Amino acid sequence: MPASLHLLSLPVEILLKIVSYVDKPTQLERYTTQFSSEETCNQIAPLLSVCEVLRALAFERVCAKCSIEINDDSGQSLVTFEGWPKCQKLPHASTIAKYARRVSLKVDFWDILNGDACEILENAAWIQSAFPNVVKLNVLIIGNFIGGDFYTLEAKRQNMIQFAQSIRTIMPKASKVKIELDNGLKFIEKSQATSQLLNSLVETLYRDSVQRHLKIYVNEFQIGMLPSCITGLTHVVASIHHDSHATMMLLHKSAHSLQSLEMNFHNKTHVSYLVSGYDSSAIEYPNLYKLVLAEWTIDTPHRKPSTGNKHIPFPKLKLLSVDMEYPFSDETLFKGNSRTLECLMMRLDPITIDMLRTSDTFANGQYAKLRNVTVKSLDPFSEVQSISDYIYTSFVLKMSPALQVFIDKAVIMDHNKLSFFHNSPNLTGLRILNLPEMTVHMSSLVPLLKSLRQLEAVECKYILDDLGMSADCVRSTYYPLSARLKFISLTAYEEACDDVFRSIILLALVCPALMRCHMPHDWREKFNSYVDSTVEAQSLSLYQDRLLAIKYVEY
Template sequence: MNSLPLSPFQLFPSLVVELVVDYVASSSGRSVKESKNDDTHRLPLIPLLWVCRNFRDIVYSRFCTVYELDLSSSPVKAGWSSWPTRLRKMARPAYRLASVVVLRLDQWSMFSGEARELLSNNQYSRGSIPNARLLTLEFVSGRTHTASYLGDTEIIANIIRFAEHLWQMAPAITEVKLPGRDFSGRVRKIDTRHFINLALKLYQYEHVATPLRNPFNFIEAGISDLVTLDCNLDSSLSRRYSVDNDSYAYFLQLTRQNASTLRSLIVNVGSVKNVSSLVRDAGGNYAEYPSLHTLKLCGPRIECDIYNMSRDRPLLPPVDIAKLPVFPDATPFPRLLQLHISISYPFGDDTLFRGNAARLKYLDIQIYPATVDILRKYALFTPASHPHLQLVYIDHMANFQVSPFASPKERMQFLLSIGPHAPVRKIYDIYSKPQFKKIVSLFADHTCIQTLSLPGTCMEFKHIIILVKSLPLLKELCTNAPCFDSIPTCVALPTAPAVVVAMYAPVGARLRRWHFGGKGKYDEIAKCVLLLALVCPNLDDIDASIFSDGEFVRKLQNVYYTQGFESHAARLKKLAFKF
């Protein structure tokens, strides 16, 4: 049987078809982008749908990208957000062009199973929307009481069935957004179980009429390898997602039951002694977490005001490491990639670091005297011990007055010894210009650093130059606001830019971003910013977002026009400021 001859329009090149569509869309004087917000100006495109498939595909591709499904009422309302309302049914064959699915529903319809039934009854089945990459869930206020009779097990089963149906309908989804909530998910490859995790978090943490009777039930749903087990072991801590001390035994039981699959574990403790139960139970049995990638040991944060601390202020007693538990035969966390410790080190030996030196990439540690004692005693961070460590974040000492260090220089030597080859370092421990003068030379031995954050550090311009010279690979720097306390007299003259360039340039060939905060004199800060840009040839990103009142911008302009910077306009116009 002979096929029908092609329409002559189907022989048009794609570019010609696009030009025709653009011309028709703009025939009323509106651009295609403008016409998307007005049904009337889309109507001239409708006849093109019947010309041939090429024209139809181009028209659909302009207006059939966001497909909306409203499950908050029955029957289901559906359509294209950019398509003429009265003609939405006409675009149904273009499901394959949708790149975004917006799902609007009452959250309890998901928990009760009604949402899945609505999708099934409206023939949204396997592969209905095959190319969508983004799923946006918009929850509307609805019947918070309708699912109050359901138990945890039934609700979790309904969430799982709903997620499975969604992924059959739109199998290419890679991103899920829950507008207005901070647990939206974006991963390289999101699948049914990732979505289930998001939905369970919504169910567990949202202010709903019937919260989870047992906050650990979602672990028992068989998806613990994708769930973060987050528990408070101290009921006095003010935290939204808390678990009473009465649940501690059950928490430990669940942790051990899922030890082989857990990937992330967050534990808030009021005392370091509680941590040891994660490693060994009362019967002396050891636990191992072979899949655990992230471990966070948190506690009540101790704020430390270095400037105003009174010597009469009561301090926490130092921890005696001789009384801490030791587990010489245990290797509980062999595959850790991220370790966060914001409490004093909880063991009397190297239990936390045993077996994971070759894998650890991220270390976030708050320095306590007991922590220092353990790190020194076991020489945990020798130059070659952690070859893959990328980021080291070191928070300030909580018990500053009982610091084991006699001087800021000794303290910084120790802080720099932790992960000496890590390219990204953040140290929140040095607070004054006199301190920094004594330690700036120490950075010369850490030339591998690419990102350095010293957010509490007050620095003079010349010390910034010394620091940048010491770190040839430095790409990003974060400091407190700079000052010019001891800048040479000649720099105060109108020829300052030329003088500074002659004295220092070029340095920091790789430095591209500088973020600073804190307080200071605007004219000094502005001059320092412009001079550093002249000295560092590739510095083009200045984050001064702490100054949002406009005064700094005015001062920056004044310094530029009155201090001799206009002759360097070609260089300075490349600067991008963030306010």
């Protein structure tokens, strides 16, 4: 019986799992490697040539993401499918458009205003098939307009609405709509009129959508370009180079609907208006689960604001990232979210640590869901040298009773600091430990792996052998050292190859699950040669298959 008949007899749910298996990265891969979508697509490519069921499922994978670029110079729309394997010829867009789930549309602002974009779109060869199953729509508006045109404001408004309506007709199920105003987009004249035009475009594109994303860059040319009348935004990414008033007012109107907010400030004094209106009213974000704050430069010191005890602006945060000096004088960002916060990334300095310790923010293990912590110093030149190792490390490791991922980019740490990790009762469930600036000695790593039994991945600068034992002796003394360690990543580029390679071999001999090593690209040949010579010279032929099974992963 042909194999395809056996496949056809399987439930579609099973076939779907077969296809999805090859392109679903594990949590470990997300934190430790760059997942290659191109490699995944090439793995799926053979399925395009087999039975109809698997071919359809493969189409759903490789055609899921589509890009459309409207080009007025050529009078055409260029359609590409990002996941399509390079080894396969791309069919006409009209035959595979039904498989698309996400579309990214790139269009010039002026082409929308003068009606050219709508005309190109409606005359496209694939327009009849449309994109009936698209759920996510990303619209990138590029270009510039300086004025002096011959179109009335009403004519341009109608062109805006007609273009947006055409998009909605082509993609009737698009319920997650993202609109991005490109960083280079300029509109110097008639800024108030531009805002009205953008309101018309955005309101129509957002129609019937459950998620409303907006990405904006507020520079001197775009202050008046914000779609100021829009409400109900769910996701906002904003970079503010100038006056923040218009942006903050836009956020305040959507405070109760916002779910995700990413802000990049040129001046950290603007941060206070996130939680306080210009009339000093309290602003709260009851549904916000993701907050990312950053600044362009390390600014001059400023007077930090605080919030009252009853003001809880972010009660449901799951992810908090503060890539700047902590902007408040109290624990404003942590109020009320101890039961929800799962991921924390922040810069630390002595003042912030002292404030958080004084307020007992992380006392008594109250952040029970906090699994992922990434910390770094405020100033990369001064580091955190003014904080003792004990104060700094003990504070960080007490943030959560259930850490699974810990990434420390704060200081160039002494390897003796590892003792803080294997002596901490909070870290029994730690799975990933990332210390990119630390040189780790085997004498410190051995007790760490003994105590952290769930540890699967370690990233550091070097791993150096200081045990003074032969490979056979290390094997007989420590095997099995760790049953779960799968991945080692090294960040150094200096020439300490032989010492590092010896440590990798010793770890492979005592950690049966270790299969992947992440090292600089020019170390591959040296590593393979070292393994071969070591196997021959040290009578390790018994373990040759084990050592050769280690997969070398390049940067």
